[in-house]
Every structure is written in structure tokens, then in C-alpha cells.
Amino acid sequence: MFKAARYLFILAKNKIVWLSLLIILLAAVYWVYFSLSYFYEINFLEKENYKKFFIRVRVDSGKKEVSVSADNLLRVRDGLTGSLLKIVESPGKTIVFSQEDSGIKVDDTIFQATILYLSLKPEGTIYIGKTAYRGDFKIIKGEDGLNIINMVEIEDYLKGVVPCEVSALWPMSALKAQAIVSRSYAVSQALRRKNKEYDLAADTYSQVYKGKDAEQWRALRAVRETRGDILTFNNRVLPAYFHSCCGGHTQDITRVWGEEKISPLSGVECQWCRWMPHFRWQTRVQEDKMIIGLNEKGYDILSIQNISIGDRDDSGRVSFFNLNTDKGLIKIDGMDFANIVGRRFIKSLNTQVKSYPGYYYFSGYGWGHGVGMCQWGAFGLSLRWSNTEDILKIYYPGAGIDKLWGVIGGEQREQETKKKEASLEKKKKYRRFFIFPLPYVMK
Numbered sequence: 001m002f003k004a005a006r007y008l009f010i011l012a013k014n015k016i017v018w019l020s021l022l023i024i025l026l027a028a029v030y031w032v033y034f035s036l037s038y039f040y041e042i043n044f045l046e047k048e049n050y051k052k053f054f055i056r057v058r059v060d061s062g063k064k065e066v067s068v069s070a071d072n073l074l075r076v077r078d079g080l081t082g083s084l085l086k087i088v089e090s091p092g093k094t095i096v097f098s099q100e101d102s103g104i105k106v107d108d109t110i111f112q113a114t115i116l117y118l119s120l121k122p123e124g125t126i127y128i129g130k131t132a133y134r135g136d137f138k139i140i141k142g143e144d145g146l147n148i149i150n151m152v153e154i155e156d157y158l159k160g161v162v163p164c165e166v167s168a169l170w171p172m173s174a175l176k177a178q179a180i181v182s183r184s185y186a187v188s189q190a191l192r193r194k195n196k197e198y199d200l201a202a203d204t205y206s207q208v209y210k211g212k213d214a215e216q217w218r219a220l221r222a223v224r225e226t227r228g229d230i231l232t233f234n235n236r237v238l239p240a241y242f243h244s245c246c247g248g249h250t251q252d253i254t255r256v257w258g259e260e261k262i263s264p265l266s267g268v269e270c271q272w273c274r275w276m277p278h279f280r281w282q283t284r285v286q287e288d289k290m291i292i293g294l295n296e297k298g299y300d301i302l303s304i305q306n307i308s309i310g311d312r313d314d315s316g317r318v319s320f321f322n323l324n325t326d327k328g329l330i331k332i333d334g335m336d337f338a339n340i341v342g343r344r345f346i347k348s349l350n351t352q353v354k355s356y357p358g359y360y361y362f363s364g365y366g367w368g369h370g371v372g373m374c375q376w377g378a379f380g381l382s383l384r385w386s387n388t389e390d391i392l393k394i395y396y397p398g399a400g401i402d403k404l405w406g407v408i409g410g411e412q413r414e415q416e417t418k419k420k421e422a423s424l425e426k427k428k429k430y431r432r433f434f435i436f437p438l439p440y441v442m443k
């Protein structure tokens with residue numbers, strides 16, 4: 001004991017020890033200051049420049065009954081007047097909404113309302129059935145049942161989209177490309193469908209969204225690191241369509257939905273999905289099944305003698321099919337025919353067809369409508385070390401990447417953000433140099 005004290009006394013008299021302690025203290029102060037200032041700037045970006053953008057996603061429709069629970073105080077309001085109808089105080093308690101002629105029934109009480117608005121205070125999770133969601137909800141009384149619409153901030157929405165659209169194990173550049181593409185697509189739909197009941201469906205017709213349960217940390221990182229980034233063209237948000245696999249060439253948008261020409265969506269060659277799943281496919285379709293499908297669309301035929309390709313467009317996709325039937329020759333638009341037979345059989349219009357007794361044999365390339373980014377091609381590119389910008393430039397030539405709040409909230413805001421971001425980038429470089437762990441840990 002005495003020895004240790006004596007040793008300490010000698011150490012205390014040593015100037016070098018004092019000097020090193022001082023240096024350590026200064027380093028610690030600098031470290032704390034640096035980390036705090038970094039967070040201050042991030043907060044500045046989020047609070048001052050980040051403008052929340054809410055979208056409305058229809059997660060379910062035509063329900064006679066829906067059970068809802070929440071992990072916080074759930075408030076149910078009349079969606080039109082805003083008046084408070086009910087507070088569910090015990091978290092985790094399930095309440096049942098059902099459709100009634102005179103309104104919407106909540107547990108045992110019928111409210112004469114056509115829209116109910118569900119929100120939480122403080123923020124939390126709302127469960128629709130067993131699926132967890134971020135954001136608020138609208139329950140709308142429709143013609144065939146209740147429509148369930150999630151009102152969710154775009155960044156929260158993307159957290160539940162990116163890992164459903166692609167694998168969260170893909171390289172970061174491909175995940176980030178998907179995040180930017182999904183954000184642009186969602187925003188463009190929201191701007192276009194302002195007067196409709198909802199902006200997007202939650203399935204493959206829009207993009208797949210499975211709420212909070214689907215979230216994966218790598219996909220969360222891709223969303224966070226592209227926060228607010230959207231594709232633009234002529235100062236407008238690009239409707240950044242995408243699909244699974246193009247099969248060699250992406251499609252011109254004018255040929256799919258008869259939309260006006262948009263040059264970043266006019267089709268490009270793609271050699272990066274060649275070795276990927278869905279590049280090549282084949283399938284048999286029974287003649288009877290096809291006849292049933294065609295008759296449901298009002299064709300009224302008994303037999304098909306032969307199917308052949310009527311014409312192909314520049315990308316090699318079938319524009320229309322010729323069907324020799326007992327009612328004579330029928331010409332059917334390629335897309336309509338694929339929808340009648342089923343998109344899981346005819347996966348793309350880059351297809352060949354052969355006739356056999358009783359069935360037809362289709363073989364083709366790619367999966368999906370073919371417009372915009374080829375997801376498997378983006379994966380192929382990311383394996384070749386392409387960064388996010390390169391991937392997006394290839395599939396949307398001529399489109400730029402801007403901040404959402406710059407395009408929607410005005411130029412001024414965007415310029416300020418860019419300045420702030422540049423200074424953040426600089427700080428990040430310093431941070432890497434000094435290897436400060438705190439910002440990484442706290443992220």
C-alpha cells in the first residue's frame with residue numbers, strides 16, 4: 001500500500017505524466033465536441049430542411065371486418081369532421097371494425113361515419129390483423145367493404161418496401177438504387193393521384209410493402225443513406241418504373257401503358273441480367289384454361305386452332321398475337337393476352353409460342369413489364385462494383401438525382417441542403433481520419 005502511494009507520488013511529480021494527462025483530456029473534450037457537432041448538423045438537416053412527405057398506401061381492401069391493435073394510446077376520429085370518437089387506452093387491446101349499412105361499427109358501437117382516422121400519441125405501432133405498421137390509418141367504407149389505408153411518411157414507407165422488392169443481402173449500391181427508384185415512383189404516384197382515395201397499393205401492382213415486420217437493417221441503411229433522393233427529369237419527379245428482369249433490353253413506356261414519351265424511360269440495352277434467375281423461362285398453358293380466360297373477357301369461342309406472333313416492337317416484345325379460333329382470326333394486344341392467360345405463365349412479352357395438341361408452349365426472356373430499372377440487372381451491375389449513380393444512369397439515361405424537398409419545396413431549400421451536406425461530407429472525412437467511434441456507435 002505504502003509502496004503504491006509512493007509510486008503515485010513520484011508519478012505526480014513527473015511533468016511528462018501531467019502533460020500526457022492534459023493531452024488525453026483535450027482529446028476527450030475535442031472528441032465530445034466533434035461528435036456533438038456532427039449530430040447537431042444531422043439534426044439540423046432533418047429538422048430544418050427535411051420536409052415530411054406523407055403517402056397513402058392501401059394495405060387491404062374489401063374487408064367486412066378488420067381487427068386493430070396498437071402499442072400506445074389509439075385515438076379514433078371521424079375522418080371528415082375530425083371529432084374524437086373513441087380512445088383505446090390499454091395498449092395491445094384488439095378492437096374490431098366492421099362495415100354496417102349506417103356507418104362503421106367499432107366493437108359494439110356504430111358510428112355514422114364513412115371514414116375513420118386512427119392515430120397514436122405518442123408515436124408507436126399500429127397492428128392491422130397481425131401486421132405491424134408505422135404511421136396512421138384511415139378506414140374507409142367502400143362499396144364492397146372496408147378499405148384500409150396507411151398514412152405513412154415516405155422514408156418510413158420505404159423501410160417496408162426495399163427489403164420486399166429486392167433481397168436485403170444484395171450489395172449496398174443495388175439496395176440504394178432500389179431505395180431511390182422506389183421513392184421516386186411513390187412520390188410521382190402521390191402527385192398524380194392527389195384526388196384519388198389512395199396513392200399506392202401494397203402489392204406488385206404498385207410496389208410490395210409489408211410494413212414494419214419486413215424491415216431489415218441493411219435495407220434501413222440504404223434508405224437512410226439516400227434520404228430524400230429522387231430521380232428527376234425536366235424539374236419533375238420521374239415516375240421511376242422498375243421490373244424484375246428485362247431479358248436483354250428494357251421497354252419503352254409508350255408501348256406499355258400508352259403514356260406520353262419520357263426519354264429516360266424509352267428503353268436501353270441491358271447485359272447484366274443475363275446469368276440471373278428469370279432471364280429465361282418456359283411454360284405450358286392448357287388450351288381449355290385459355291378459352292375460359294378469353295370467354296370471361298367476352299370473346300365467346302369454343303376452340304383455338306393455332307396461336308402465332310402478330311408483330312414485335314423494337315425491343316423484341318410481342319405487340320399482338322394472332323389467334324386462329326372457331327370464330328375466325330382474332331388479334332389480341334400482347335399485354336392484354338398476357339393478362340388473360342396470367343402473368344405468372346407469360347412472364348414477359350419477349351416470348352415465342354408453339355402449338356401442340358391441347359396445349360401451348362411459351363418460352364421467353366425476362367420477367368415483368370420491362371420499363372425502367374431491371375432489378376436483376378442492377379444486382380449484376382453492383383457485383384461489378386458499379387455505384388448507385390452509375391446504375392441509375394444506365395437505366396434512366398438523362399435523369400438527375402435531386403432532393404425531394406428541393407423539387408417539391410423549392411430551389412432555395414435544396415441549395416441550403418447541398419451546402420450543409422457538403423460540410424457534413426468534409427466532417428465525415430475527418431472523422432474517418434481520426435477514427436472517432438462515437439458517431440458510428442450512436443448511428
Ligand SMILES: [Zn+2]
Nearest residue numbers: 270273374377
Ligand atoms: Zn436486364
